[in-house]
Amino acid sequence: MPSSSDESTALVPDGARRAYDGLDTEASKNFHDMKHEANTEMHQTEGGFLKPIIFGGLDGILTSFAIVAGAAGGKMPVPVVLVLGFSNIFADALAMGVGEFLSSKAENEWILSERRRENWEMENYPEGEIREMIDIYIERGMSVEDATMVIHTMAKYKDFFVDIMMAEELGLQVPDENHKTESMKEGVVMFCAFATFGSLPILGYIIIPALFPTLGEDLLFAAACIITGMVLFGMGCVKSNFSAANWFVCGLETLLLGGACATVAYTVGQFVDKQIAN
Numbered sequence: 224m225p226s227s228s229d230e231s232t233a234l235v236p237d238g239a240r241r242a243y244d245g246l247d248t249e250a251s252k253n254f255h256d257m258k259h260e261a262n263t264e265m266h267q268t269e270g271g272f273l274k275p276i277i278f279g280g281l282d283g284i285l286t287s288f289a290i291v292a293g294a295a296g297g298k299m300p301v302p303v304v305l306v307l308g309f310s311n312i313f314a315d316a317l318a319m320g321v322g323e324f325l326s327s328k329a330e331n332e333w334i335l336s337e338r339r340r341e342n343w344e345m346e347n348y349p350e351g352e353i354r355e356m357i358d359i360y361i362e363r364g365m366s367v368e369d370a371t372m373v374i375h376t377m378a379k380y381k382d383f384f385v386d387i388m389m390a391e392e393l394g395l396q397v398p399d400e401n402h403k404t405e406s407m408k409e410g411v412v413m414f415c416a417f418a419t420f421g422s423l424p425i426l427g428y429i430i431i432p433a434l435f436p437t438l439g440e441d442l443l444f445a446a447a448c449i450i451t452g453m454v455l456f457g458m459g460c461v462k463s464n465f466s467a468a469n470w471f472v473c474g475l476e477t478l479l480l481g482g483a484c485a486t487v488a489y490t491v492g493q494f495v496d497k498q499i500a501n
């Protein structure tokens with residue numbers, strides 16, 4: 224879990240990000256002064272679920288559209304597309320949600336086991352741990368005197384110092400006490416994102432024929448392509464809010480990568496259909 228000093232864009236406050244994007248030093252100064260006076264964290268909290276939403280949504284829509292594209296390439300009837308699509312989407316969504324929960328939980332439990340080890344080492348041989356930390360700070364450019372003073376000062380506060388050791392020695396951020404609940408939330412978000420976005424290309428095969436019963440199957444596939452393309456571009460644009468990338472570039476990148484996946488699925492479907500026909 225990122226600390227408040229982590230400069231990952233998922234946690235950088237909007238004011239700080241806008242000041243940086245515009246290279247506005249005065250705005251940056253005003254933001255930090257305001258934050259200090261308010262004595263609040265003022266971080267973006269949406270970033271915590273950004274990964275399962277984006278990853279689950281992209282995986283879901285690409286999986287379902289690959290099924291649609293492969294079925295279109297193989298000239299399968301609409302009922303087959305619907306059965307394959309919805310059964311696969313919800314089975315995969317459940318698998319992704321469970322996998323996200325178990326992997327996040329396992330990672331947090333491993334980090335906590337490493338913290339217990341560091342805590343034990345600090346209790347039994349604090350001199351060795353302090354010396355290791357001084358060496359790390361010296362390697363990063365601090366003088367021996369400054370590093371010694373800083374580390375000895377932090378070592379007075381054992382729990383705080385152990386967390387610093389976890390970050391500096393192992394590159395790990397200690398999770399909160401309620402990490403199992405957070406892991407469960409991530410799994411649920413992953414399931415919902417996968418199922419929701421994954422259903423969009425297939426829903427077109429239900430909604431469009433109900434509104435326009437005279438349309439052929441080729442137009443249904445074209446509509447699915449348009450819906451998928453719009454959603455992919457939109458997800459890329461949303462993702463840009465949590466990174467330094469331009470929204471259009473991020474959206475276009477996501478659209479092109481999704482299009483490449485769909486092209487492969489359509490081509491394979493056509494190839495298999497021709498081989499069976501021959």
